[in-house]
Amino acid sequence: MQPRDLSDHVAYEAGRGIEEVARELGRDPSEFIKLASNENPHGPSPAATVAIRETASNVSSYPKAAHADLTTAIASRWNVADEQVWLANGGDGAIDYLHRATLEPGDDILVPRPGFAYYGMSSRFHHGDVREYELSRADDFRQDADVVLEAYDGERVIWLTSPHNPTGSTMPLAEIERLADETDEETLIVVDEAYGEFADRESATALIEGWDDFDARDDVAVLRTFSKAYGLAGIRLGYAVVPDEWADAYTRVNTPFAASELACRAGLAAIEDEEHVVRTVETTRESRAYMQDTIDAHVWESEGNFVLVDVGDASAVATEMQERGVIVRDCSSFGLPGCIRITCGTEDETERAVDTLNDVLADIDAADDPDAEVADP
DSSP states (O other): OOOOOOTTOOOOOOOOOHHHHHHHHTOOGGGOEEOSSOOOTTOSOHHHHHHHHHHGGGTTSOOHHHHHHHHHHHHHHHTOOGGGEEEESHHHHHHHHHHHHHOOTTOEEEEEESOOHHHHHHHHHTTOEEEEEEOOGGGTTOOOHHHHHTTOSSOSEEEEESSOTTTOOOOOHHHHHHHHHTSOTTOEEEEEOTTGGGSSSOOTHHHHHTOTTOOOOSSEEEEEESSSTTOOGGGOOEEEEOOGGGGGGHHHHSOSSSSOHHHHHHHHHHHHOHHHHHHHHHHHHHHHHHHHHHOSSEEOOOSSSEEEEEOSOHHHHHHHHHHTTEEOEEGGGGTOTTEEEEEOOOHHHHHHHHHHHHHHHHHHHHHHOTTSOOOOO
16 A cells, blocks of 8 residues: 655755754754744734633633634734635645635646745645746746736636745736736635734735725735744644625635644733834844845845845855754745845844855855965864
8 A cells, every 4th residue: 555646746845944954964952043933033922822822721722613703813913804715734724725616627827936945835735737937047036917917828726926945036016917817717815924913015905905906806815924024833724715706615624623732822912012023023134135235146036024135056056054053044945046045134144144154155256366364164
């Protein structure tokens, strides 16, 4: 007995953690900082931490009330009906729910390259196929309707990532609306806004509800998460905001109790903790600007909580930075073997990452030029 043929499935490669790296190198975890997984440098919302502690004694009960309360809080945040909010076990759970609600066997989805591997993985889990549109490095990973339409061929779902991971580029709402206008009626446009809090742009939920001179649409959905700005990555809590016409599908595609009691109570506390989100966004913007100004290599403009850096040989640079105690993301798995991604950290973490990267780049240049001066590690 064997599982079904999974040969066309590509495994998701998560960023490496401090404990894992320290154990592998035989060193103390305190020597390292991790700026590889776009996590919140300030940790979870303090209010959420309190809620988790207070909820711990009640985890023997299913999260019926908490699930409903969080749904209502999110719906109020986006001015939609409760039924339009699909809670899930992380943003990836919401991806699965949307695919369950849309894909018939053999249907195609259209995803960005480079991009989040789980879009395609989820489609294949649900017996769908995957096609790609390219965000061109030569065009600084520009996102507009034409970039997608050049590859579009009637796919059932189109995935947009705005801000995009790992590049940080965004797509204007007017371009998303144009894309929806110029694709088939049965094509769903999903805008993944996992990093939306860090962007100086309005959410694509405006297209669902018809805000600010946009017409309300039944062919756009939005993905959001509590993992980034709220600092709850370990809780695994995300959601989709869907058109009103899609509302009834949730009860037919979701898992029983799609988010845990701890997750729902943490989310309820975090969504009210505006101070934590403001602090996180301010830290991100300062860190992005510092890296843009001081890294001795090309850094792309970003509206996420990370920057993409052109280093020539991502594997070599990431490995050497790791040896020096700074864990960053080698973007070879995204199809960008010349780039690393650095998460925005605290002031101290950001400065250490920049100093380490600049020293590594200088040492690589020195190795290529025997007359050059080598930086101290």
